[in-house]
Amino acid sequence: MNLNDKINNDLKEALKAGNKVRLKTVRSIKALILEFEKSGTGKEFNEEEEIKLLSSAAKKRRESIEEYRKAGREDLASVEEAELNVIIDYLPQQLTEEEIETEVKAIAGEIGASGKANFPKLMQASIIKLKGQAEGKAIKAAVEKVLG
Numbered sequence: 001m002n003l004n005d006k007i008n009n010d011l012k013e014a015l016k017a018g019n020k021v022r023l024k025t026v027r028s029i030k031a032l033i034l035e036f037e038k039s040g041t042g043k044e045f046n047e048e049e050e051i052k053l054l055s056s057a058a059k060k061r062r063e064s065i066e067e068y069r070k071a072g073r074e075d076l077a078s079v080e081e082a083e084l085n086v087i088i089d090y091l092p093q094q095l096t097e098e099e100i101e102t103e104v105k106a107i108a109g110e111i112g113a114s115g116k117a118n119f120p121k122l123m124q125a126s127i128i129k130l131k132g133q134a135e136g137k138a139i140k141a142a143v144e145k146v147l148g
Helices: 003-017 020-038 047-070 074-090 097-111 116-130 136-147
Strands: none
Touching: 003 020, 003 074, 020 047, 020 074, 047 074, 097 116, 097 136, 116 136
16 A cells, blocks of 8 residues: 555545544655645655655654744644654654664775764765665764764
8 A cells, every 4th residue: 555545545534533633744754745746746646755755744743843943832842743753654764863873883894984084985975775764863963874
């Protein structure tokens, strides 16, 4: 089942259950899908595009949570957090810090990266391999740790 079908089913379930947060979040994801389809770029909505779209939505929620907490608005942060949890359900399983570091070490071995001069090369390879499985900040921290 592709993301569009899953979203449609979840939209119906959220309506029946009266779950307002899930309903709002699923509708926002559906709107992003429709926006992508109507964009006229000619790109096909495949799994890679799904992950990119969902990762972007999750990142926006994380940034909002951070800003709301800085401003002392815990009420708004909790709403964003609930929406983030719904979005995370659609993303592939996220790796732990240790798993990310292990993967980055393996990638560094494959491409022969050692030292800070190879940071861009290792970072790019790591992002490509771990796309959708880890947040960019976590990948960057692991790359910095591996390169010393």
